[in-house]
Amino acid sequence: MTRKYSNMNQHDALYKVARAYPGGLDALAARMQVSVNVLRNKLAPGIESHYPSFEELSQIVELCREAGVKDALLPLHALLGRHGMAAFIVPExxxxxxxxxxxxxxxxxxxxxxxxxxxxxxxxxxxxxxxxxxxxxxxxxxxxxxxxxxxxxxxxxxxxxxxxxxxxxxxxxx
The missing domain is CATH 1.10.287 (Helix Hairpins)
Structure with missing residues (x-):
């Protein structure tokens, strides 16, 4: 059975965005200079013993955004939505x-x-x-x-x- 990831769940959204990075989790882990297995464990929604830090979340969003990953900011929106807040992009x-x-x-x-x-x-x-x-x-x-x-x-x-x-x-x- 294929898992359906929710855009409104910050863990699902981060996993989904990270997997969409060009070259997948392998390439993203290399850019972040971490083991792909560690990154996969931190991002996989079913593994509850590992979580990304705030810095890792920020780095993943930043790298995905730079790489042009569609909806790279989705994990941030989902996190804020969980706490009853919303954000928008402030144009330079x-x-x-x-x-x-x-x-x-x-x-x-x-x-x-x-x-x-x-x-x-x-x-x-x-x-x-x-x-x-x-x-x-x-x-x-x-x-x-x-x-x-x-x-x-x-x-x-x-x-x-x-x-x-x-x-x-x-x-x-x-």
Missing amino acids: PDHISDDDLSQTVCRVMSQVGGVAEAVSAALLDGVITNDEADLIEREFQGALTALGEWRARLRAHHRREDKLNNEKRELIKK
Whole structure:
């Protein structure tokens, strides 16, 4: 029987992401400079005597993200979700474009619509399955990321406006 891994369980999510590293657990263990057997034991959901440390979790997420592993941040989202928290990616200031803020608002509303659609579809039969819960969680993460991007764009816009206003004030003083 094949085990179904949950995106909402931080142990399952970490194992799933680590296995998706290019070259699998063997390559990831080599990058981390640990034995593949030790890494496998720390990540395997059925082995309760070994767990990754916070540093190892962070390193796995970082290496998987650098390698372009899809959903590399999923273990962090699952861990935060377990504790009733959520996170979003904060865009680097260099990666915030000057596109129209109204376009960002449209993206946010589209993402929120995706959440509503996933919830609505899940509730049609009155039961939210594990797969539906995972999809809803993924949609929420997308919406939170869009909100985080909107926030960053608004802050960047404000900083630019503030800088221009300060420059104008300096010119007027002269």
